[in-house]
Amino acid sequence: MRVEGITGIATRMAEIRHQLAAFAGPPAAPASSASSAASFATALESAGSLQGRYENGRIPVTALAEVGSTGHRLAAPAATALTSLLKAAQRDGVTIGITDSYRGYDEQVDLARRKGLYSQGGLAAKPGTSDHGWGLAVDLDLDAKAQAWMRANGSRYGFTENTPREPWHWKFTA
Numbered sequence: 655m656r657v658e659g660i661t662g663i664a665t666r667m668a669e670i671r672h673q674l675a676a677f678a679g680p681p682a683a684p685a686s687s688a689s690s691a692a693s694f695a696t697a698l699e700s701a702g703s704l705q706g707r708y709e710n711g712r713i714p715v716t717a718l719a720e721v722g723s724t725g726h727r728l729a730a731p732a733a734t735a736l737t738s739l740l741k742a743a744q745r746d747g748v749t750i751g752i753t754d755s756y757r758g759y760d761e762q763v764d765l766a767r768r769k770g771l772y773s774q775g776g777l778a779a780k781p782g783t784s785d786h787g788w789g790l791a792v793d794l795d796l797d798a799k800a801q802a803w804m805r806a807n808g809s810r811y812g813f814t815e816n817t818p819r820e821p822w823h824w825k826f827t828a
């Protein structure tokens with residue numbers, strides 16, 4: 655009778671484990687929760703759902719997208735749509751300038767102080783409620799021709815003139 659030493663047993667156990675592993679197939683790739691969370695965040699961002707992730711006026715600049723090369727930033731879908739709109743206007747010989755875009759909370763407070771609250775006859779939203787604070791509103795510099803062009807074409811790009819007394823203010827709705 656053959657007596658196995660400890661080394662022999664260990665070797666056989668390793669062989670058995672190897673056979674079991676071969677039977678079970680290749681080991682599953684370890685789940686990486688960090689990378690799936692990152693891709694989920696990217697998907698959310700590309701869908702433009704900033705409102706569930708940030709507070710109004712507290713969106714980091716990196717979560718916004720630039721409108722062409724204007725230096726103005728909006729939520730990504732609004733930035734893309736406005737970039738297309740500006741190109742179309744240019745093709746039609748219409749010049750549209752951008753006065754204001756995303757507005758952080760502190761800027762909203764400052765604007766309310768300088769221009770008064772809209773509800774009280776002024777021109778500023780209550781801080782923390784402005785569509786500018788979601789990167790979904792833009793103030794445009796429009797001459798009469800550009801104003802008419804926006805009224806005729808803005809909605810094709812998702813932009814509507816939604817605030818009485820503010821013909822320059824256009825809100826993006828996906």
Ligand SMILES: [Zn+2]
Pocket residue numbers: 786791792793822823824
């Ligand atoms: Zn505005």
